[in-house]
Amino acid sequence: MTIRFGLIGCGYISRKHIQALSNCEEAQLVALSDLLEVRMEESKQFYQDNSGKTHPMKGYKNYEEMLSNQEIDAIIITSISGLHAQMAKAALLSNKHVILEKPMALSIEESNELIQLAKQKEKVLMVCHQLRFRPLMQKIKKVVDEGKIGKPYLGVVSIRINRSQDYYSAASWRGKWNSDGGMLINQGIHLVDLLQWFLGDVKTVYGEICENASAQKETEDIALGILNFQNNAKGIVEANIITQPDNLGYSLSIFGEKGTISLKGGPTLNTISRWYIEGENTSLEELIKLADDGNEQIYMYQNFMEAINSDTQNLLISGEEGKKALETIFAIYQSDLTKQVIQLPLSSFSTVNLIRKEGETQ
Numbered sequence: 001m002t003i004r005f006g007l008i009g010c011g012y013i014s015r016k017h018i019q020a021l022s023n024c025e026e027a028q029l030v031a032l033s034d035l036l037e038v039r040m041e042e043s044k045q046f047y048q049d050n051s052g053k054t055h056p057m058k059g060y061k062n063y064e065e066m067l068s069n070q071e072i073d074a075i076i077i078t079s080i081s082g083l084h085a086q087m088a089k090a091a092l093l094s095n096k097h098v099i100l101e102k103p104m105a106l107s108i109e110e111s112n113e114l115i116q117l118a119k120q121k122e123k124v125l126m127v128c129h130q131l132r133f134r135p136l137m138q139k140i141k142k143v144v145d146e147g148k149i150g151k152p153y154l155g156v157v158s159i160r161i162n163r164s165q166d167y168y169s170a171a172s173w174r175g176k177w178n179s180d181g182g183m184l185i186n187q188g189i190h191l192v193d194l195l196q197w198f199l200g201d202v203k204t205v206y207g208e209i210c211e212n213a214s215a216q217k218e219t220e221d222i223a224l225g226i227l228n229f230q231n232n233a234k235g236i237v238e239a240n241i242i243t244q245p246d247n248l249g250y251s252l253s254i255f256g257e258k259g260t261i262s263l264k265g266g267p268t269l270n271t272i273s274r275w276y277i278e279g280e281n282t283s284l285e286e287l288i289k290l291a292d293d294g295n296e297q298i299y300m301y302q303n304f305m306e307a308i309n310s311d312t313q314n315l316l317i318s319g320e321e322g323k324k325a326l327e328t329i330f331a332i333y334q335s336d337l338t339k340q341v342i343q344l345p346l347s348s349f350s351t352v353n354l355i356r357k358e359g360e361t362q
Contacts, residue, residue, distance in 0.1 A: 003305050006031035006072040006096075008063045008087055009079035010039035013101060017076050018043060020297035022050035026305055030055070031072055033063040063087060067094040074124075074308065077101055080171075081186065082179035085110035088125070092117045097124040099304055103185050104322045106178070107350035111326060115319040124307045126300070126315060127322025129193045131268065133299035136290040137194060140254070140261055144198050148277050150257025152233040155199045157191040159184075159239035160248040168217045175217025177351045182209070184223040184329050185351070188239045190267065191252055193325035195227075195235055198254055201324070202235070204228040206341045207332030211356075212242075218355065225332040237332065268294065 003026060007014060010032055021027045029047050032040045040059040048054055060066040067075070067090055074097035077087045085105035091098045092114070104127045105111045118125035131137055143149060163183070173179040180186065196202055210222035221242050227235030252269055253262040258278035265271035270291045275282055306313040315321075330349040331342040337353065 001309050002026050002028055003097075003308055004028050004030045004071055004073045005076055006033065006066050006069065006074075007043070007076040007078065008033045008066070009077065010034040010036070010043040011078065014043060014076075014078040015046060016297050017078060017099075017301075018047050019050055020301045022047060022053075023295075023298050024301050024305065027301060028053070028055065029057065031058045031060065031066050031069060033060040033066045035061055037061070064090060067091055067096065073097060074099065074304075080173045080179060081181045082106060082173065082176075085114060088114050089117060092121050092123055092125070095121060095123065097304075097308055099126045099128065099301075100322070101128045102189050102322070103181055103326050104319065105326070106181050106185075106352075108323075108327065108330060108346050108348055109350070111319070111323045115323065118319055124304065124315060125319040125322075126304045126307070127317050127319060128300065129190060129317045129322060129325070130296045130300045131190050131194055132197060132316055133296040133303065134268065134290075135293045136263075136270070136272075136287070137197075139287075139290055141198060143259075143261070143277065144254065144256070148280065149254065149259030149261070150278075152199050152229075152231065152254065152256045154234050154236070154253075154255040155195045155227075156236045156251075156253045156255075157188070157195050157238070158251045159188045159191060160243045160250075161187060161241055162243050162246050163187070163241040165216055175219050177218050177354045180219065181351050182219045182223070182329070182333065182354070183221065183241050184209075184237070184239055184332065185326070187241060188223070188237070189325050189329060191250060191269075192237060192328055194252060194269075195237070196229075196324055196328060197321075199229045199231065199233050199235060201230045202227050202328050202331070202344050203230050204341050204343055205328060205331035205335055207237075207335040209333065209336045223332060225328070225335075227328065268296075270294070 075091040077100045168175040207225040209220040212221040222240045225237035251264040262274040263269040307315040335342045
């Protein structure tokens with residue numbers, strides 16, 4: 001069955017979603033919403049050029065008007081972070097399925113509300129952690145789950161990148177706790193999601209963050225976290241946006257009793273720096289082929305549509321799954337505030353908790 005989509009927010013990140021939709025035979029983009037008509041027109045043209053489809057497409061400056069369109073089955077939300085929960089709630093209340101860009105919300109309370117509302121309305125809610133759909137990540141998940149690396153001991157993720165003052169000046173909502181969330185939420189959440197997907201649920205967290213001296217933004221420049229997983233494996237999260245003069249890159253490593261897997265590169269982690277499994281000779285050619293497959297966004301949409309069309313299809317990244325990395329990051333922030341080890345699950349947290357009063361120091 002063809003799924004008819006409406007998209008809210010025609011900014012940069014929406015292009016990835018439109019490109020993926022263009023490659024899904026049973027998907028049809030029928031509506032767009034943005035405050036700027038020119039961006040809606042550009043997105044419409046981009047979709048038509050990539051899909052070859054020229055069906056009518058409606059544009060709405062007010063996204064709530066779009067939600068009343070009964071022809072739309074599912075809503076894609078690619079707006080600014082601070083509006084994700086509000087828009088997703090409105091879409092679910094309008095009986096639409098929702099595919100929601102990360103982060104799903106900026107508070108535990110909003111995350112829980114979306115999860116419960118999706119269940120109540122019997123609608124599919126997917127959070128965009130598309131790296132889970134990369135074939136190489138699927139391979140690592142299978143290797144760990146099958147016990148090929150033995151007992152997992154340690155997982156480490158590093159984000160060493162640069163975000164200039166120009167980056168934050170380009171959009172007034174960036175770098176604000178109540179509209180953007182923190183650096184770790186925006187630049188690091190995909191790697192945190194992979195780490196806890198590979199190693200399992202997090203039990204406790206200790207974290208520290210370092211805010212910046214710039215008056216142009218509120219959010220942190222450096223974030224550090226020590227994780228303790230339910231299976232007693234340990235985890236380290238290390239992230240910064242002050243790497244000079246430009247990006248050094250991203251990395252993820254898993255260390256186990258019988259193996260080590262380490263990836264590096266850009267945000268998609270497409271370079272294998274080590275793949276060792278005791279007693280197993282894995283084909284490097286096969287691994288490189290998996291690493292080179294960059295169609296994760298398409299696979300994500302296929303999973304989303306299959307979940308809509310089938311009662312038995314498992315959703316890889318549901319609201320519950322999407323909340324896990326966010327909650328881990330919130331625990332790092334909460335630990336910095338309290339100077340305590342934080343036990344998961346969290347009962348309450350919002351990024352507005354991190355807004356410092358005038359004159360207050362770290």
